[in-house]
Amino acid sequence: MFQIPRGTRDFASEEMQKRNYVEGLMRKTFQSFGYREVQTPTFENLELFTAKSGDTIIEELYSFKDKSERDLALRPELTAPVIRFYVEKLQMEPKPLKLFYFGNCYRYDRPQKGRYREFKQAGCEIIGTDTPEAYAELIALAYEILKNAGLKNIKLNIGNLTILSSLFASLKLSKDQQKYLTPLIDKSMFDDVQKALEDFGIAKSISEDFVQMLQNSDIKQLMKYMKDDENIKNEMAKQEEIMKLLKDSFKIKNCQLKMSIVRGLDYYTGVVFEIEAPSLGAEKQLCGGGAYELVKLFGGNQTPTAGFAIGFDRTLLALETENYKFPTFKLDVYVIPVNQEMVPKSLEIVQTLREQAINVDIDLLRRGIGKSLKYASSISSKRAIIVGPKELESQSVTIRDMKTGEQKTVKIKDIVEFLK
Amino acid sequence: MFQIPRGTRDFASEEMQKRNYVEGLMRKTFQSFGYREVQTPTFENLELFTAKSGDTIIEELYSFKDKSERDLALRPELTAPVIRFYVEKLQMEPKPLKLFYFGNCYRYDRPQKGRYREFKQAGCEIIGTDTPEAYAELIALAYEILKNAGLKNIKLNIGNLTILSSLFASLKLSKDQQKYLTPLIDKSMFDDVQKALEDFGIAKSISEDFVQMLQNSDIKQLMKYMKDDENIKNEMAKQEEIMKLLKDSFKIKNCQLKMSIVRGLDYYTGVVFEIEAPSLGAEKQLCGGGAYELVKLFGGNQTPTAGFAIGFDRTLLALETENYKFPTFKLDVYVIPVNQEMVPKSLEIVQTLREQAINVDIDLLRRGIGKSLKYASSISSKRAIIVGPKELESQSVTIRDMKTGEQKTVKIKDIVEFLK
Numbered sequence: 001m002f003q004i005p006r007g008t009r010d011f012a013s014e015e016m017q018k019r020n021y022v023e024g025l026m027r028k029t030f031q032s033f034g035y036r037e038v039q040t041p042t043f044e045n046l047e048l049f050t051a052k053s054g055d056t057i058i059e060e061l062y063s064f065k066d067k068s069e070r071d072l073a074l075r076p077e078l079t080a081p082v083i084r085f086y087v088e089k090l091q092m093e094p095k096p097l098k099l100f101y102f103g104n105c106y107r108y109d110r111p112q113k114g115r116y117r118e119f120k121q122a123g124c125e126i127i128g129t130d131t132p133e134a135y136a137e138l139i140a141l142a143y144e145i146l147k148n149a150g151l152k153n154i155k156l157n158i159g160n161l162t163i164l165s166s167l168f169a170s171l172k173l174s175k176d177q178q179k180y181l182t183p184l185i186d187k188s189m190f191d192d193v194q195k196a197l198e199d200f201g202i203a204k205s206i207s208e209d210f211v212q213m214l215q216n217s218d219i220k221q222l223m224k225y226m227k228d229d230e231n232i233k234n235e236m237a238k239q240e241e242i243m244k245l246l247k248d249s250f251k252i253k254n255c256q257l258k259m260s261i262v263r264g265l266d267y268y269t270g271v272v273f274e275i276e277a278p279s280l281g282a283e284k285q286l287c288g289g290g291a292y293e294l295v296k297l298f299g300g301n302q303t304p305t306a307g308f309a310i311g312f313d314r315t316l317l318a319l320e321t322e323n324y325k326f327p328t329f330k331l332d333v334y335v336i337p338v339n340q341e342m343v344p345k346s347l348e349i350v351q352t353l354r355e356q357a358i359n360v361d362i363d364l365l366r367r368g369i370g371k372s373l374k375y376a377s378s379i380s381s382k383r384a385i386i387v388g389p390k391e392l393e394s395q396s397v398t399i400r401d402m403k404t405g406e407q408k409t410v411k412i413k414d415i416v417e418f419l420k
Numbered sequence: 421m422f423q424i425p426r427g428t429r430d431f432a433s434e435e436m437q438k439r440n441y442v443e444g445l446m447r448k449t450f451q452s453f454g455y456r457e458v459q460t461p462t463f464e465n466l467e468l469f470t471a472k473s474g475d476t477i478i479e480e481l482y483s484f485k486d487k488s489e490r491d492l493a494l495r496p497e498l499t500a501p502v503i504r505f506y507v508e509k510l511q512m513e514p515k516p517l518k519l520f521y522f523g524n525c526y527r528y529d530r531p532q533k534g535r536y537r538e539f540k541q542a543g544c545e546i547i548g549t550d551t552p553e554a555y556a557e558l559i560a561l562a563y564e565i566l567k568n569a570g571l572k573n574i575k576l577n578i579g580n581l582t583i584l585s586s587l588f589a590s591l592k593l594s595k596d597q598q599k600y601l602t603p604l605i606d607k608s609m610f611d612d613v614q615k616a617l618e619d620f621g622i623a624k625s626i627s628e629d630f631v632q633m634l635q636n637s638d639i640k641q642l643m644k645y646m647k648d649d650e651n652i653k654n655e656m657a658k659q660e661e662i663m664k665l666l667k668d669s670f671k672i673k674n675c676q677l678k679m680s681i682v683r684g685l686d687y688y689t690g691v692v693f694e695i696e697a698p699s700l701g702a703e704k705q706l707c708g709g710g711a712y713e714l715v716k717l718f719g720g721n722q723t724p725t726a727g728f729a730i731g732f733d734r735t736l737l738a739l740e741t742e743n744y745k746f747p748t749f750k751l752d753v754y755v756i757p758v759n760q761e762m763v764p765k766s767l768e769i770v771q772t773l774r775e776q777a778i779n780v781d782i783d784l785l786r787r788g789i790g791k792s793l794k795y796a797s798s799i800s801s802k803r804a805i806i807v808g809p810k811e812l813e814s815q816s817v818t819i820r821d822m823k824t825g826e827q828k829t830v831k832i833k834d835i836v837e838f839l840k
Contacts, residue, residue, distance in 0.1 A: 001719035002468045002504045005461060005492055010505045013456035013519075020457070027440075032774040034751055034781025034799075036433030037440070041425060041538050042462060042494075042524060043482075048422045062463075062492075064484040067528065072425055072482075074462075084422045085430045094798050096784055099433075104462060108487065118461050126784075133763050134784040137770075144774070249767035299421035331454055343553050347669035350557075354452040354564070361454025364516055364546075364554040378514050379454075 007109070007117030018326045019120075022149050022316060023102060026122050029145045030100040033137065035124050038099045040081035046071035051297060052080045052267070060108050062117075074106035078123050079294065079307055086127060087300035095128030095303070102312070114283050120312035127295070130304035132238050135271050135291065136245035142275055142287050142308045143252055149315060150324045151277060154286065155254050158243060158273045159261030161290070162235045166226065167259070171202055171210060186262040190215060214260045219243060222259065235270060242271055268292045273308070277318035286315055332419065334376035334402075335362040336369055338388040346387040349397065349412060356416050377402055385415070427529070427537030438746045439540075442569050442736060443522060446542050449565045450520040453557065455544050458519045460501035466491035471717060472500045472687070480528050482537075494526035498543050499714065499727055506547060507720035515548030515723070522732070534703050540732035547715070550724035552658050555691050555711065556665035562695055562707050562728045563672055569735060570744045571697060574706065575674050578663060578693045579681030581710070582655045586646065587633060587679070591622055606682040610635060634680045639663060642679065655690060662691055688712045693728070697738035706734055752839065754796035754822075755782040756789055758808040766807040769817065769832060776836050797822055805835070 004010055011019065027037070046063050062074040075081055078101055090097060102122050109115055122145070126138055139158065146154050168178055177200050184192045190211050197207035213225055219240050226232060239257075246252045261272050272290030280286075289308020296302050319326075333353060337346040346362060353360045361381065363372045369386060376384045386398040391409060399418060400407045410418045424430055431439065447457070466483050482494040495501055498521055510517060522542050529535055542565070546558055559578065566574050588598055597620050604612045610631050617627035633645055639660050646652060659677075666672045681692050692710030700706075709728020716722050739746075753773060757766040766782060773780045781801065783792045789806060796804045806818040811829060819838060820827045830838045 001507060002465060002471070003508060004504070005463060005465055005486065005490075006488070008461035008463070010461070010509060011459040012510070013458055016457040016459055019459075028777070029774075031749075032777065032779050034754075034779065036749075037436040038433055039431040039436055039439075041428035041430070042526075043425060043428070043538075045422060045425055051422070062484055062486075064482055066425065066482075067530070068426070070425075084424070087421060088423060089430060090432070094795055098781070106462075110487070118463075129784045131784055131786060133767060133782075137767065137782070137784065140771070245764060245767055249764045250771050251768075329451070329456075334454075344665060344669045347553060347557065347665060348671075351560070351670050354449075357448070357452065359452050359454065361518070362553075362557070364549045364551055364557065366551060375514055 005117070007111035009116060009118070013329075017329050018316060019312075021326060022312070022319070023122075025149050026102075026145050026310075027100075029141070029148045030122075030124060033098070033141045033144075035098040035100040035141070038082065038085065038101050039103065040075075040078070040085050040101070042104065043072045043074050044081050044084065046073040048080050048084055048298075049073055049076060052294060062106050062108055075103070076107050077105055077309065078103050078121055079125060079292075079309070080298075082125055082307075083294045083298055083300075083305065086125075087295060087298045091300055096134065097127040098124065099127070100124035114314065114317060116313065121309050122312050122315075123289075123307060123309040125305060125307035127305050128303050130270075130291065130306075132241040133245060135238075135306060136242045136250065138289070138306055138308065139242070139246060139271075139273050140250040140252060142273070142289060142310065143250075143255075145310060146275060146277075146286060146315065150319055150322075151286075151315070152322055153279055154275055154277050154318075155256070156246075156252060156273065156275050157256055157258035157261060158239075158246075158271065159258050159290075160235065160239050160271050161261075161263070161268050162270050163222070163226070163232055163239065164259060164262070166229050166232045167210060167213060170229070171197070171206065173200065182262045185214060185260045188260055190260075216259065217257045219257050222257070239271060263288060263290065264292075267294070271306075277314075277321070279321045280314065280318055283314065286311055286318060328380070331361055331376075331379055331381040332359045333361075333383050333385055334372070334379070334381035335360060335385045335387065336372040336376070337363060337366075338369055338386060340366060342387045342389065342392070345392060349385065349387065349415065353416065353419070358416070358419060373400075373402075383419070425537070427531035429536060429538070433749075437749050438736060439732075441746060442732070442739070443542070445569050446522075446565050446730075447520075449561070449568045450542075450544060453518070453561045453564075455518040455520040455561070458502065458505065458521050459523065460495075460498070460505050460521070462524070463492045463494050464501050464504065466493040468500050468504055468718075469493055469496060472714060473684075482526050482528055495523070496527050497525055497729065498523050498541055499545060499712070499729070500718075502545050502727075503714045503718055503720075503725065506545075507715060507718045511720055516554065517547040518544065519547070520544035534734065534737065536733065541729050542732050542735075543709075543727060543729040545725060545727035547725050548723050550690075550711065550726075552661040553665060555658075555726060556662045556670065558709070558726055558728065559662070559691075559693050560666060560670040560672060562693070562709060562730065563670075563675075565730060566695060566697075566706060566735065570739055570742075571706075571735070572742055573699055574695055574697050574738075575676070576666075576672060576693065576695050577676055577678035577681060578659075578666075578691065579678050579683075579710075580655065580659050580691050581681075581683070581688050582690050583642070583646070583652055583659065584679060584682070586649050586652045587630060590649070591617070591626065591630060593620065602682045605634060605680045608680055610680075636679065637677045639677050642677070659691060683708060683710065684712075687714070691726075697734075697741070699741045700734065700738055703734065706731055706738060748800070751781055751796075751799055751801040752779045753781075753803050753805055754792070754799070754801035755780060755805045755807065756792040756796070757783060757786075758789055758806060760786060762807045762809065762812070765812060769805065769807065769835065773836065773839070778836070778839060793820075793822075803839070 270291040275287040276284040291306040690711040695707040711726040
């Protein structure tokens with residue numbers, strides 16, 4: 001027996017219904033924000049990903065060679081491919097460009113609970129604007145997508161890497177010291193941050209203020225603390241405006257400043273954000289994004305870019321954790337020819353119903369009425385149509401309500417009307 | 421500048437709209453036939469494909485190794501993965517199982533016009549029945565999918581590999597001789613078949629009858645010719661019944677017997693079929709399928725299986741060749757704040773409209789009215805809403821019809837009503 005590759009999944013029809021349903025809701029929200037869908041290939045030239053993330057990413061990639069011995073890789077994420085697409089073909093389009101996408105991504109991880117080697121992401125990029133309203137709208141979009149997908153319990157945290165860098169700069173830390181601190185900050189291990197700063201010889205009063213600012217959620221306080229830092233005055237005002245627009249114009253209440261969001265410090269710049277579903281525990285992050293720089297690195301003309309990625313699989317998990325009621329697919333009608341001679345006429349009826357966009361299945365195993373009714377029930381058909389010789393004489397069939405068991409004789413020409 | 425991998429494609433939003441639209445129509449038709457959607461991983465263990473198609477397929481595959489040095493391959497087609505899924509997890513489900521899917525597939529071809537290294541297929545499998553009505557319904561499904569997708573000019577050809585094998589047997593050819601003939605038959609090069617048979621030393625009267633039968637579209641004639649062949653009596657009757665059901669019950673008129681359909685002789689068995697779009701010239705085949713045997717080879721319990729695959733990209737090409745009018749996406753409203761102070765209120769209006777499932781975009785570049793109206797027009801917005809200080813005083817905005825240029829002052833609370 002052959003087995004599915006480790007870390008990947010098969011989706012049965014119940015799961016696919018849920019996935020298509022959620023994807024449809026997400027697509028609608030993207031479109032309502034004026035975003036337009038694009039798609040890029042499943043694999044790219046390997047150098048696209050090493051250019052963005054450095055050579056260390058190779059270990060996490062599925063890579064192989066093409067016929068000209070060029071190195072290719074299954075995409076680990078979708079921003080690099082979409083920006084490659086933009087630089088290669090879309091630079092002349094009117095700005096801002098609002099692009100969204102769904103796509104499977106691939107990572108060569110050790111499989112763990114809730115982490116797969118093939119996983120699905122939804123995401124978007126906005127290219128060509130860096131106004132506060134552009135960033136506020138982008139962040140609101142991420143929030144609305146998850147809300148409209150049906151999630152009740154989500155939290156939006158907003159940070160800023162330009163401001164965080166300035167905070168770091170005030171401590172005069174070495175690169176290595178910063179590198180040691182960032183994962184601790186990212187994991188909100190503030191006691192350890194405090195301890196490390198003391199080990200680095202930072203005065204206690206300064207390190208305590210720093211750690212307090214990392215945990216502070218009041219932007220006014222932060223502005224006061226950093227008031228002498230001329231470099232980030234504008235960035236600070238922008239951050240304040242973004243958060244004001246999110247609260248007042250987009251009416252997002254559970255949105256908080258969180259200066260300890262680190263993400264990729266080399267790649268992101270300015271505002272960053274994360275959305276989490278607290279119900280998921282340790283793996284609670286559903287979405288991450290912000291402003292970043294990639295266009296120039298990929299050979300395009302400098303222009304501002306921002307975007308986010310939503311973990312599709314984790315969003316579904318969060319919906320299930322919240323006991324979300326997904327709509328279930330029900331077959332409208334199951335047709336049962338009582339004997340072999342009834343088959344041609346039965347198929348003719350089936351064909352007529354299907355032309356009216358009615359979902360119809362038919363016994364294809366010549367099972368007889370009893371077994372067929374049982375099967376109709378097992379696949380949750382709403383009704384059964386029984387085609388027998390006696391009824392057929394008067395151009396009629398028997399229609400059975402599978403829930404109540406009620407049966408009625410209906411003229412063939414009236415079936416469509418009867419079903420509606 | 422980074423480039424897209426050779427033989428792959430980026431899809432811009434206009435293309436994605438078409439693709440999503442056609443996929444949606446196809447999905448509806450699959451569902452109306454009682455089929456249910458499934459999905460398998462993008463890659464499988466390499467041996468799955470070599471088991472099905474032999475080692476020669478390796479040259480056409482993108483393959484690579486996983487962390488345990490196991491050989492994986494990007495799927496070149498979807499039947500093997502779906503049958504692997506069935507054998508691994510679905511054998512206990514009530515029969516027949518009707519499964520459909522969409523998925524990208526990968527082939528290491530030299531790229532040519534209309535052939536890509538990453539391409540999309542739609543397809544299905546029916547597992548657990550081999551009645552004539554099951555096959556007729558399967559073939560009708562393929563036909564209806566293409567018809568409902570909007571194609572006007574398609575042709576359905578039906579062959580039978582059990583009968584074709586019997587025709588071959590009557591000539592007493594060697595394996596090598598058969599192997600030489602099949603591609604010629606597949607390409608309808610009947611003069612060359614005739615010539616080859618003479619070279620093989622077959623009597624002219626016999627070879628002429630054989631070649632005539634390959635081109636014969638009248639099943640009664642074929643039955644007459646093969647009347648002494650007891651082995652295929654049942655198969656012949658079945659083939660006749662399938663074709664009768666397609667014509668009489670499913671009302672498919674342009675459906676023809678075509679004994680020269682060869683496909684994979686090792687893999688298919690019994691009825692096979694192809695649907696072509698003559699408008700496409702040499703690359704006209706849109707769909708191929710039939711009954712096949714794979715479950716036992718994959719370690720499952722013997723059960724009949726049949727299915728088909730539709731080339732999604734080629735279907736789109738055929739629609740374009742027929743000048744099919746795809747619906748175009750239009751933005752409902754483009755909102756223009758006349759100055760920076762209008763931004764918060766404008767975003768609030770935008771948010772209210774989006775909650776009513778209206779697709780709204782807004783100027784995020786502070787461009788002013790003139791440029792913004794030009795942009796709104798470039799992205800085909802139906803209307804523009806201009807938010808200015810004077811109108812705002814009376815809780816109103818200006819709504820402009822982008823087609824006629826007509827403008828009207830509307831109270832903010834009445835916008836949704838006005839737009840509907």
